[in-house]
Amino acid sequence: MSADPKTLFDKLWEAHEVVPETQAAPALLYIDLHLIHEVTSPQAFTELQTRGLPVRRPDLTFATLDHSTPTTPRAPGSKPIYANPAAQNQVERLEENCRRNGIRLAGWDSDDRGIVHVIGPELGLTQPGMTIVCGDSHTATHGAFGALAFGIGTTEVGHVLATQSLLQRKPKTMRVHVDGELRAGVGAKDLILAIIAELGAGGAAGHVIEYAGPGVEALSMEERMTVCNMSIEAGARAGIIAPDQTTFDWIEGRKYAPKGAAFEAARRRWSQLKTDPGATFDAEVRIDASAIAPMVTWGDSPDMAAPVDASAPQPGEGEAAEALAYMGFKPGEALLGEKIDAVFVGSCTNARLSDLREAAAVMAGRHVKVGVRMLVVPGSQAVKRAAEAEGLDAIFTTAGAEWREPGCSMCIAMNGDSGKPGELVVSTSNRNFAGRQGKGVRTVLASPATAAASAVAGAIADPRRILEASHAQ
Amino acid sequence: MPSEPITKIRSNAFTLREPNIDTDQIIPARFLTTTERGALADACFRDWRFDDDGQPNGHPLNARDPETARILIAGDNFGCGSSREHAPWALKDFGFDAVITSRAADIFKSNALKNGLVVCEVDEASHAALLDRAGEPVEVNVIDQTVTYGNNQASFKLEPFARTCLIEGVDPMGYILGQSAAIARFEKGRAA
The missing domain is CATH 3.30.499.10 (Aconitase, domain 3)
Structure with a gap:
């Protein structure tokens, strides 16, 4: 047992403290990856423009179009037909903001476009040990990789665009320990619905949840993402799962993941990202996965x-x-x-x-x-x-x-x-x-x-x- | 940009007792296509206030006087769900200056305080008493962090920096920009 056992969350937090918190002011936390989309970013870009501020790290920012975009089948090369002019205006505004600020955009013509929390992991942008934010409450999805990932408001999107940093009070920690394995016909969605039913819609407010135990280790990356995704539905600030071989295998070879020797070095670093034996949480909950049936609301x-x-x-x-x-x-x-x-x-x-x-x-x-x-x-x-x-x-x-x-x-x-x-x-x-x-x-x-x-x-x-x-x- | 200091709010209470009022209720997603700020009053609680045929219904929100009823007393876990900052924007545009509840969702609270919408989380007994005081005068004191109603007083606790920003009109963006040297040092330290 180490002298000062730490939770995975503690390790992620401490590695990103630009300025530690004091009684008077929150910590200033460095952000490794800022994902943006058309709905929660336009007013933030306007704020930077009004103040004459540049985007500090366009290279750590990645944009996609997903919320306002139509999903009607479309012939290759044909223009999307929007639900209304406002939706189109919003998408065009993001295209313009990305062009002007040198931000990568998975736009209409990109093979990479998709829902922000699907493409981040898929492209290897999401990596263990990172801090990841997005103006979207389901950002906790990326916590499945052992990243500290959480949703922010538009004012904060502006803060991250301009400074790559965010003022944050350190949240409390909760461990949801899952024993047993899911039965046939029962999936990760059923598991997280059961967990939310147990915790209540505000039951994890102010906390970061670490999902742990054999029932979590047995899950695939896709299943882990489904679990972390809905952490906010219990009021949690974020949900995280310690990275393991399942995580590393999933990331290897993806577009923006480290390659070759850099991947090996990263894998060794990522292997340290786990809660130390003896570390304590502010709250602990136990769930038996084998007792869960398919769930509906x-x-x-x-x-x-x-x-x-x-x-x-x-x-x-x-x-x-x-x-x-x-x-x-x-x-x-x-x-x-x-x-x-x-x-x-x-x-x-x-x-x-x-x-x-x-x-x-x-x-x-x-x-x-x-x-x-x-x-x-x-x-x-x-x-x-x-x-x-x-x-x-x-x-x-x-x-x-x-x-x-x-x-x-x-x-x-x-x-x-x-x-x-x-x-x-x-x-x-x-x-x-x-x-x-x-x-x-x-x-x-x-x-x-x-x-x-x-x-x-x-x-x-x-x-x-x-x-x-x-x-x- | 620095904002007008907010130290005290005196107004009448307007109550919405329902627990778990989520941000989709406060502003339905179809109004999120805006790229501007300051024009969301009509969208606020839209589907509570209007019938399917687009006519305003008998919901008390439609009878509220926006000049005199600027303090919302709301049920537990207010503002849960989506991180949309459009929710506090809409509440402000609709004419609310403060929300008093027993518990507010984390992201909503953070967003609200950045927009001059004071969120007061009070104890359950005071919360229950306040929910029964629709139309009565309430005072929110941001300096003392108290809510006064009738002969009663409840206390609440704001995150200290958010409170300073409210009462001194401090601009958080300016504050973070003031730490640019530390941010640059952090970036350099990692690259090394």
């Missing part, structure tokens, strides 16, 4: 989640009763079999190749229920190419689903993709807030497998039943 907050084969709760009154009323679910009624209108497979939570494979495994040889609309939106151009190369697009389109261009799509519903008032949507995204997927739309969060099974059934369905039937054949 029954209310309008991500912590309102239950096993898919459970019944809706029977609250007397108050928040839970209002949430059930919004969802149109009756207290005590089975969630299985609730009729749905649409299914969305996509978002920074679940739009990676493994997610599409998971949905396709359920869809293969089956059809989307008549009257149900299903959108499958790959997380990036790279995911789209890889999925098409193995024929996943054909499985989805043959089943009657729509195969779209990459983007945030129906997760945020500000780009032309949304549900209609009153519709019930099973969605692999991260938020079931009232109106999140369009005014009056009711959202059920679920894994790609559960979403696909529900598309086939035309109702909330248990993917284990379909998967068992497939194996039996």
Whole structure:
């Protein structure tokens, strides 16, 4: 045991302190990678321009187009058709800001374009030991690589553009220790929904969560990203997982990852990034992965989640009763079999190749229920190419689903993709807030497998039943 | 840029009791395509205030007097969800100067304080009492970090630097730029 055992978070924090915090002022933290997109950056660039400030480190800044962009299929070379002129203006503003400031942009013509939290890791921009920020609350996704990654507001985007630094108070730490392994038909999305249900929507406020234990070590990188992605839904500042061989294997060979001897040196450095034995956390939570079933949400907050084969709760009154009323679910009624209108497979939570494979495994040889609309939106151009190369697009389109261009799509519903008032949507995204997927739309969060099974059934369905039937054949 | 110092806010309470009011409620995503600031009053709580046919409904937010009811008393875990700074911008544009709650989400709180929207997290008993005081006068004192209502007083604690910025009008960007030498040293130390 080392003399002064430290958590992984402590190590990441201390390595980036430009100025340590005092009673009077927060620490000044250096930022290694600043990811930007069209929605939360324009006012920040305006601020720099007004003050006559340059972007300090365009080389540590990377931009993509994802939130306001349409996902409608597009012939090569043809122009995107935006939901409205404001969306187009916002995208063009980012293109202009990147041009003027020498910032790399994965734009419309780039093979690298995609959802910011999908492309960062995919391109090898995201690396262990880094501090990573973005004007987006799902930035914690990158914590899956052992990076300290968190969402910031637009004023802070301006601070990072101008100074590559950020004023931050040191958060508290929480360890979520996951024992056991996930059962067949149960995925990382179910695990994180179960964790959020346990912690509550604000239960991890002020904390950075480290996910640890055998149940986490057994996860693939894509699964780890799904887990870290939704840390904010428990109120956490960030979520991190110590890097290991799974991490190093995933990064090696990626576009912006170190190569050759530099990679070996980096790997040795990254291997030190773990919590020391004996280090203490401000809070500890234990979860048994083997006890988790496929999860779905029954209310309008991500912590309102239950096993898919459970019944809706029977609250007397108050928040839970209002949430059930919004969802149109009756207290005590089975969630299985609730009729749905649409299914969305996509978002920074679940739009990676493994997610599409998971949905396709359920869809293969089956059809989307008549009257149900299903959108499958790959997380990036790279995911789209890889999925098409193995024929996943054909499985989805043959089943009657729509195969779209990459983007945030129906997760945020500000780009032309949304549900209609009153519709019930099973969605692999991260938020079931009232109106999140369009005014009056009711959202059920679920894994790609559960979403696909529900598309086939035309109702909330248990993917284990379909998967068992497939194996039996 | 330095801003106007904020030391005291006196106004009437406006209450929204619901817990977990997320930033998608405060401003729905379809209003986030703006590239400007200062014009989000109409978007604030839009889907609470307007019916599907686009007509304003009977929600109390539509009957509120923006001149006299500038202090929002809101349910627990206010501002959870998306990091959009458009949420505090919209609340300010709509005419709120302070939010009093039992707990505010981290990013929302940080964003709000950078925009002169004072976020006061008070104890649960005071919170419950304040939620029952719609329309009554409340005073938020940023220097003393107190909320006064009737004959009662509750305390709250701001992050000390954010408080200094509010009461002295300090510009955080200017403060960080003042540390440029330390930033350059840090960069040099890593490159070595």
